[in-house]
Amino acid sequence: xxxxxxxxxxxxxxxxxxxxxxxxxxxxxxxxxxxxxxxxxxxxxxxxxxxxxxxxxxxxxxxxxxxxxxxxxxxxxxxxxxxxxxxxxxxxxxxxxxxxxxxxxxxxxxxxxxxx
Amino acid sequence: xxxxxxxxxxxxxxxxxxxxxxxxxxxxxxxxxxxxxxxxxxxxxxxxxxxxxxxxxxxxxxxxxxxxxxxxxxxxxxxxxxxxxxxxxxxxxxxxxxxxxxxxxxxxxxxxxxx
Numbered sequence: 286x287x288x289x290x291x292x293x294x295x296x297x298x299x300x301x302x303x304x305x306x307x308x309x310x311x312x313x314x315x316x317x318x319x320x321x322x323x324x325x326x327x328x329x330x331x332x333x334x335x336x337x338x339x340x341x342x343x344x345x346x347x348x349x350x351x352x353x354x355x356x357x358x359x360x361x362x363x364x365x366x367x368x369x370x371x372x373x374x375x376x377x378x379x380x381x382x383x384x385x386x387x388x389x390x391x392x393x394x395x396x397x398x399x400x401x
Numbered sequence: 402x403x404x405x406x407x408x409x410x411x412x413x414x415x416x417x418x419x420x421x422x423x424x425x426x427x428x429x430x431x432x433x434x435x436x437x438x439x440x441x442x443x444x445x446x447x448x449x450x451x452x453x454x455x456x457x458x459x460x461x462x463x464x465x466x467x468x469x470x471x472x473x474x475x476x477x478x479x480x481x482x483x484x485x486x487x488x489x490x491x492x493x494x495x496x497x498x499x500x501x502x503x504x505x506x507x508x509x510x511x512x513x514x515x516x
Contacts, residue, residue: 289444325410327491327508328445343503375444389435390504392444 289393304363308376315381317359322373407507422477424492432494434475487514
């Protein structure tokens with residue numbers, strides 16, 4: 286079965302703390318993504334990666350960074366957490382098919398982060 | 402820029418009644434189209450997708466969706482709703498052709514099922 290796991294379901298941090306959100310997929314997918322989900326705004330792409338050590342900014346990268354040292358793992362880093370980063374964070378992965386087309390995205394269960 | 406509109410924030414349907422969730426998109430060309438479902442406390446699960454071919458697409462859990470190019474729509478339907486269908490539903494579009502598939506999501510429609 287396809288599986289994307291995220292290190293924590295719930296996380297509470299204080300303003301100014303450095304926060305690491307981890308995502309692991311066991312499907313050997315090339316592409317990995319980080320989204321944040323807020324009520325009324327849907328899912329917004331923060332960063333994505335299409336290969337190890339490669340990363341691209343999404344629509345809302347400010348205040349975030351990412352790391353992809355291994356194919357199966359994609360980390361989202363909040364260098365100095367702020368209250369406006371309180372949100373649900375979703376990780377996803379997808380395969381690169383023949384011809385360069387990307388397949389559907391598979392999602393993890395999400396991490397609900399609260400920054401106090 | 403591409404965008405996805407789900408005009409209904411909430412919809413309440415009686416159990417056993419039919420369902421239609423609306424999705425309209427704005428895109429330069431016909432995109433790839435997806436519907437995802439998110440149950441409370443869960444991640445997103447793919448219900449169905451349209452890449453090409455038959456414009457009526459069958460998905461999991463008895464859902465179907467119809468792509469209408471002239472209306473730039475991809476509405477999700479189910480003939481008889483079950484209480485377990487209560488969830489949030491997201492429509493998404495992605496670029497056609499080779500290259501990285503960066504999806505654009507709608508804001509979601511929350512489905513409530515009444516007894």
